[in-house]
Amino acid sequence: MNLAELKKQVYDCNLELVRRGLVIYTWGNVSAIDRGNGLVVIKPKGIEYNLLTADDMAVTDLDGNLVEGSLLPSVDLDIHLELYKKFPNAGGIAHTHSTWATAWAQAGVDIPVMGTTHADHFYGPIPCVRQLSREEVEHDYERNLGRVIVERFEAIDPVSMCAVLAPGHGPFTWGSSPEEAVEHSVILEELARMAKLSADINGGKAPVLPEYMAEKHYMRKFGPEAYFYQKR
Numbered sequence: 001m002n003l004a005e006l007k008k009q010v011y012d013c014n015l016e017l018v019r020r021g022l023v024i025y026t027w028g029n030v031s032a033i034d035r036g037n038g039l040v041v042i043k044p045k046g047i048e049y050n051l052l053t054a055d056d057m058a059v060t061d062l063d064g065n066l067v068e069g070s071l072l073p074s075v076d077l078d079i080h081l082e083l084y085k086k087f088p089n090a091g092g093i094a095h096t097h098s099t100w101a102t103a104w105a106q107a108g109v110d111i112p113v114m115g116t117t118h119a120d121h122f123y124g125p126i127p128c129v130r131q132l133s134r135e136e137v138e139h140d141y142e143r144n145l146g147r148v149i150v151e152r153f154e155a156i157d158p159v160s161m162c163a164v165l166a167p168g169h170g171p172f173t174w175g176s177s178p179e180e181a182v183e184h185s186v187i188l189e190e191l192a193r194m195a196k197l198s199a200d201i202n203g204g205k206a207p208v209l210p211e212y213m214a215e216k217h218y219m220r221k222f223g224p225e226a227y228f229y230q231k232r
């Protein structure tokens with residue numbers, strides 16, 4: 001895929017977040033990486049979606065230097081770059097302030113595996129990472145948020161868990177492509193909503209899904225002996 005095609009793909013994915021109701025105003029961004037050429041394509045900062053064109057997408061190197069285009073990249077670029085450097089399978093990243101996932105992020109709580117919808121897509125609770133220190137916020141804020149996410153993922157596989165909550169902020173998701181990253185944001189929002197609704201029933205005492213059931217649901221789709229999908 002050439003650079004123009006990648007820019008169009010990233011542009012379409014940014015608009016898809018709006019179509020899915022996960023983003024209003026400029027509250028989100030999608031990026032993609034071309035690992036062969038060491039380039040990242042990301043939404044430019046602070047432009048209303050209805051004014052964007054595919055050609056407006058910012059292209060940077062892995063150090064964040066603008067290599068193509070006249071518009072500056074999203075302020076969240078450094079978060080994306082940290083994740084790309086540490087998650088070699090990530091081909092695209094999406095960030096939103098979607099209501100239900102953000103509610104969990106603002107509560108500072110991991111989203112527990114309440115049901116099979118969650119277990120079908122994400123292996124384990126969605127981690128909410130630690131809050132940043134004053135120093136980490138005041139100096140190199142975005143890069144530090146990326147580092148804090150990576151720090152939490154030292155003990156988590158970023159392939160089977162492709163979502164994270166930034167505390168007091170909102171979700172980031174990734175996938176092998178920007179389309180997959182957006183799909184994971186859509187699924188995350190829905191299961192965050194279900195989890196909150198379930199937790200509210202019976203005074204917050206709803207049980208989490210038994211671990212053996214969560215294991216079964218994830219592994220039948222993605223494990224070495226997966227049988228969930230039709231084979232043709």
Ligand SMILES: [Zn+2]
Binds near residue numbers: 027028095096170
């Ligand atoms: Zn944000």
